[in-house]
Amino acid sequence: MFELSTNVASPQQLRRGDFSAYDALYLGEFSCLSYPNNFCAHPEFLADAVAQVHEMGKKAYLRLFAVPSNHDLPTVRNVIKTALGLPFDGFEVHNLGLLQMLKEMGNTKPIHLGVFGNLYTDATARVVKDYGVTRVYPNPELSLDEAIYIRDNTPIDVLIPVHGKIPLVVAETCFIHENSGGLPGEDCKFKCSQEHWLTRASGDWSLKDTGCMTLSGADLCMLEHVDKLAAAKLNAFYVQSHGESPDYIATVGRIYRDAFSRAFAGVAEGDVGPQLEQLAGLAKMGLCNGYYFGDAGRRYVGRA
Amino acid sequence: MVMMMAPGGTRDMCRLVLDEGADAVYVGVVGWSRRGAEHELSDDDIRHVIDDASARGREVRIVVNTLPSSTEIPMFVERIAQYAGWGAKGFMISDVGCMRLVRDLLPEVAVHTSVGCGVTNFEDVRFLRDNGATHVVLPYRMTVKEIAEIKQKTGVGIEVFLFKTPSGGKICPGKCMMSSYFSYRRWLDETGKDHFYGSASRGGDCLRVCQTEWDFGPDDSFIRHGMTIKTNPALWLDELPAYLAAGVDCLKVPGRDRSDLLVRDIVRFYRRVLDVIQESDRPDLSGFRDELLVFHQRWKVERGIRDNRLIGEAEREARRVERAQVSAKNFEVVI
Numbered sequence: 001m002f003e004l005s006t007n008v009a010s011p012q013q014l015r016r017g018d019f020s021a022y023d024a025l026y027l028g029e030f031s032c033l034s035y036p037n038n039f040c041a042h043p044e045f046l047a048d049a050v051a052q053v054h055e056m057g058k059k060a061y062l063r064l065f066a067v068p069s070n071h072d073l074p075t076v077r078n079v080i081k082t083a084l085g086l087p088f089d090g091f092e093v094h095n096l097g098l099l100q101m102l103k104e105m106g107n108t109k110p111i112h113l114g115v116f117g118n119l120y121t122d123a124t125a126r127v128v129k130d131y132g133v134t135r136v137y138p139n140p141e142l143s144l145d146e147a148i149y150i151r152d153n154t155p156i157d158v159l160i161p162v163h164g165k166i167p168l169v170v171a172e173t174c175f176i177h178e179n180s181g182g183l184p185g186e187d188c189k190f191k192c193s194q195e196h197w198l199t200r201a202s203g204d205w206s207l208k209d210t211g212c213m214t215l216s217g218a219d220l221c222m223l224e225h226v227d228k229l230a231a232a233k234l235n236a237f238y239v240q241s242h243g244e245s246p247d248y249i250a251t252v253g254r255i256y257r258d259a260f261s262r263a264f265a266g267v268a269e270g271d272v273g274p275q276l277e278q279l280a281g282l283a284k285m286g287l288c289n290g291y292y293f294g295d296a297g298r299r300y301v302g303r304a
Numbered sequence: 305m306v307m308m309m310a311p312g313g314t315r316d317m318c319r320l321v322l323d324e325g326a327d328a329v330y331v332g333v334v335g336w337s338r339r340g341a342e343h344e345l346s347d348d349d350i351r352h353v354i355d356d357a358s359a360r361g362r363e364v365r366i367v368v369n370t371l372p373s374s375t376e377i378p379m380f381v382e383r384i385a386q387y388a389g390w391g392a393k394g395f396m397i398s399d400v401g402c403m404r405l406v407r408d409l410l411p412e413v414a415v416h417t418s419v420g421c422g423v424t425n426f427e428d429v430r431f432l433r434d435n436g437a438t439h440v441v442l443p444y445r446m447t448v449k450e451i452a453e454i455k456q457k458t459g460v461g462i463e464v465f466l467f468k469t470p471s472g473g474k475i476c477p478g479k480c481m482m483s484s485y486f487s488y489r490r491w492l493d494e495t496g497k498d499h500f501y502g503s504a505s506r507g508g509d510c511l512r513v514c515q516t517e518w519d520f521g522p523d524d525s526f527i528r529h530g531m532t533i534k535t536n537p538a539l540w541l542d543e544l545p546a547y548l549a550a551g552v553d554c555l556k557v558p559g560r561d562r563s564d565l566l567v568r569d570i571v572r573f574y575r576r577v578l579d580v581i582q583e584s585d586r587p588d589l590s591g592f593r594d595e596l597l598v599f600h601q602r603w604k605v606e607r608g609i610r611d612n613r614l615i616g617e618a619e620r621e622a623r624r625v626e627r628a629q630v631s632a633k634n635f636e637v638v639i
Contacts, residue, residue, distance in 0.1 A: 067479075070425045070450055096400065097427025100434070116479050118422065120371035120505075123401020127435055139371070141481055141503055143490075149374050169480045172424065172445070179520060179528050194522035201517045201530055205486055209520070214533075216485055296502065296625065297485035 002230070002260050005159075006239040006249060007063070010037035011045050014052060017246045021253030022239075025053050026092055028063030029242060030114060031170050031213035033072060036190055040065045041075060043082035050086050059089040066094035066116045067172050067212075073101075080105055090134070093117065094170075099131040110134040112159065115167050120146075125154040135159055135236060140166050144292040148232055157236055160229060162222040163252050163279070164240030165208055165215035166290050166297055174211040195243065195284075206285045210243050216297060217285035223259060223272050224303040225292075230263035248282050255279060306548055306555055308578060309365060309463075310571045313343040313560035318353045320568040321557075322362055325575035329357060330365040330396060332560060333383065335497050337367040338398075338420060340509035343561045347386075354391045363393040367560075369418030370507035371399050373498045381405055388413055398478065398505070400435055407436030414438045416463060416554070420505055422478030426454045433460040439554055444469045444537050448546045455551030463554035464547060466574060467537040480504075482533070483511040487621040502621065511618035515611045539570065539603065541589055541596050545581050562606050570599055 004022050008014050009029035019025060027049055028040035039045055040063055053060035062083050068076050076098065083091070084107060091107070093099055094114035102111060112135040113119055113128050119136050128136065135157040138147045144160075151158045176196050177188045192211040199206045206217030220240070222229065229237070239256065241249045255275045263269060280287055289301045310326035312318035318329045331353055332344035345353065354364045366387045372380055384395060384406055394414030397403045398421055406415055416439040417423070417432050429440045439461035442451060445468070455462050484503040491499050504510030514533035521527040539558075547555075557574060559567045573595060581587045 067422075067424045070453055073425055073427060095424065095428060096431045097425050097429070100427050100431045116422075118371065118398075118420075118478060118505075120373070121377060121399055121401045122374040123377055123405060124399055125401070127400050127404055139481075139505075141484055141488075141500075141506060146373060153374060166481075166485070168482050168485055171479075175520075175533075179531070191522075196520065196522050198518045198520050198533065199526075201519055205513070205516075207482070207485075214482065291484070291488065294490045296488035296622070297481065299625065 001264055002235040002237060003059070004237050004239070004253065004256055004260060005059075005061075006241045006253065008039075009035055009242065010039065011049060012037060013246075014049060018250040019056065019058065019253065021250065021257040022058060024059035024061060024089070026061045026063050027053070028065075028092075030063045030066040030092070030094055030116075031167075031242075032174065032192075032211055033065055033075065034174075034188055035192070039063070040079065043079050046079070046082055046088075047086055050088055054087065061090045061092050061112060062088045063092040063114065064094070064098050066114065066170050068095055068098070069172060077101065077105075080107070084109075093133075096128075099128060099133070103131055107132065113137060115140065115161075116170050119150070122150045122153040125150050125156050129154060129156055137161070137238070140168070140297065141291050143294050144228075144232070148234070151234075158234065159236045159238050160222075160234050161220060161238045161240055161290075162226075162229070162256055164219055164244070165217075165242075166220050166288075167213055167215055167240065168207070168297075169214040171212055175209055175214070176211040192243070208243065208285075213242070215240075215243070216288065216290075218288035218298050218300070219279070219283035219286070220290045221276070221279055221283070221287040221300070222289065222292070223255065223276055223279060224269075225289075226256070226259040226263045227269045230260065251278065251282060305582070306553060306578065307363075308555050308557065308571070308574060310557045311560040311562075311567055312345065312353060312364075313339070313562070313567070314564055315345065315349045315353065317560075317564045317567055318345075319356065320564055321571045322357060322360055324568055324571040326362070326557070326571050328363040328365055328393075329353065330367050330556075330560075332367040333387075335493070335499055335507050336370050336372075336380070336383070337396075337507065338369050338418070338504050338510070339560055350387065350392075351390050354387070358391050364391070365394045365396055365414070365416060366392045367396045367418075368402075369396045369398040369420055371420065371505045372402070372507075376496075376498055377402065377405070379495070379497060381409060385409065394438075396441075400432070403432070403436040414461075416461075417441055418478075419443065419465075420478040426457045429454050429458045429460055433458055439463045441465070441556065448543060448550050451547065451552065452550035461553040462551055463556055464552050465537070465556050465558055466539055466570075467558045468540045468543075469535050469537045478505070480514075482513050483618070484508075486513050487511055487618040487625075489621065502618070509614055509617075511621075512611045512614040513618055516615050536604075536607065539596060539599055541577065541592055544577065544589070545587055548581060559603075561610060562603070566599075566602050566606060569602075573599065
């Protein structure tokens with residue numbers, strides 16, 4: 001069948017959220033080690049978290065920090081060391097150096113290459129496969145056809161994001177902290193708990209900023225293409241929900257769970273107008289189709 | 305001995321930088337480097353530059369640092385073999401899979417990772433080394449201490465830009481897709497080569513949308529107005545002896561998309577600086593500072609012109625697509 005997954009940054013979010021529509025959870029916020037109680041930086045939370053996710057009957061993947069500098073490596077190593085002794089179903093890695101580290105630490109769990117692993121080609125997929133990678137999240141700039149080509153020619157599983165804001169930039173410093181007068185090393189006071197937006201003064205361009213990561217302003221929405229995804233025998237789908245409310249996560253999950261369940265049962269998708277309207281209502285800056293159809297990421301192509 | 309690599313955005317620029325003492329010149333292949341076609345060279349030009357450099361005992365690095373489509377890889381390999389056959393001594397590559405293919409095919413050539421690899425730590429460098437890189441370019445923000453640690457732990461050739469970031473802002477080469485989010489177009493040329501307008505990673509110019517004016521803040525209460533998203537790096541000088549002592553092997557002069565004359569003057573400047581450093585245990589670079597400030601100004605002026613041009617292109621492309629969408633919708637209504 002298929003797997004629908006999303007992300008959870010901390011124990012609080014795990015407790016508060018309704019993840020009933022999902023089959024798997026990626027634990028941790030990969031862009032910022034300072035994010036409060038981030039699973040990526042707190043090995044002490046991992047045992048309870050993995051147990052809790054398994055009790056819900058879901059898979060638990062641990063995300064590793066995407067942009068570790070030399071001085072972050074001991075923290076990441078410590079997290080990996082703890083996780084290797086726990087029943088995680090896999091790791092998600094964005095930084096290629098960590099593939100090396102996992103290999104040398106004797107990891108045998110599956111590894112997923114994350115969005116900032118910058119995977120564009122089947123040639124690179126073959127390289128990371130040699131390091132234990134079993135699933136890749138192709139760079140968002142790739143079209144659907146390119147992602148399918150990589151799956152078939154490597155061969156390797158591909159994760160297809162179907163909804164949520166598209167990660168566009170990750171950086172080593174926090175843009176929110178810097179621009180609100182914060183100094184390096186100072187407590188950031190979790191200012192990213194409020195939504196921050198970049199809006200072009202003279203146009204309709206918008207981006208969402210979570211501090212260390214910039215996301216698309218519009219929400220990627222593939223609801224109108226669920227049939228096509230199922231027909232292409234893609235089976236790992238992802239809802240990007242960092243910075244979104246529990247209601248967003250639950251609602252989006254339910255809509256896609258229903259849509260994929262129908263598609264994989266061979267039931268035609270039919271009119272998704274009401275669901276699309278619901279999703280549009282949750283998207284402050286509208287919907288887009290990303291780069292899946294060879295267009296600029298912010299465009300919405302729709303079924304036509 | 306450190307190698308100074310200079311940009312060759314035009315055939316004239318290649319000649320000028322070699323005249324001024326660059327040890328190597330790096331040139332982009334049309335459609336295969338992270339710059340627009342006007343700053344890349346045709347195969348004829350590349351062959352000529354290789355011949356010229358070889359005659360002077362200098363080297364050429366071929367920039368093929370796009371992140372290609374999977375289906376382009378056979379063409380990529382064919383091109384690499386051709387340039388190596390012409391005498392190119394090394395290549396600048398972003399895609400790890402392509403890097404490994406080049407290592408297997410041509411183990412004698414130098415493989416420089418591109419800034420697009422987005423290195424952040426020594427484990428990254430080890431990974432790249434183990435997959436074919438002979439030289440790894442480090443990002444602008446790394447300190448001398450970090451560079452020394454990487455050199456010591458990996459032994460790989462270290463390359464740095466003669467360019468650094470004075471302050472914060474998002475600096476994330478290789479991990480930024482802002483340009484293509486707003487303006488992007490893909491097409492195949494007659495040879496089957498994919499082109500990706502608006503994507504720096506895939507060979508189109510980065511349209512510098514980060515350099516337009518943005519308002520920033522929580523929800524609707526903006527805390528900053530009219531700001532740019534990324535900080536621009538600047539040419540640097542005083543830390544150069546420390547960088548060399550830390551084990552830097554290659555210094556990369558930026559500027560493939562700058563004017564021939566500005567790049568010529570910068571190369572002449574750094575040649576003199578490097579000669580002073582290499583002739584003395586305690587080099588005094590104070591006499592170069594005023595000159596550097598003039599370069600900062602000249603650079604800023606040219607960058608401003610380029611950024612405005614590219615942002616204008618991004619806007620025009622966005623409007624073109626919007627118009628096409630409106631026309632398509634009107635057509636549907638008529639039908």
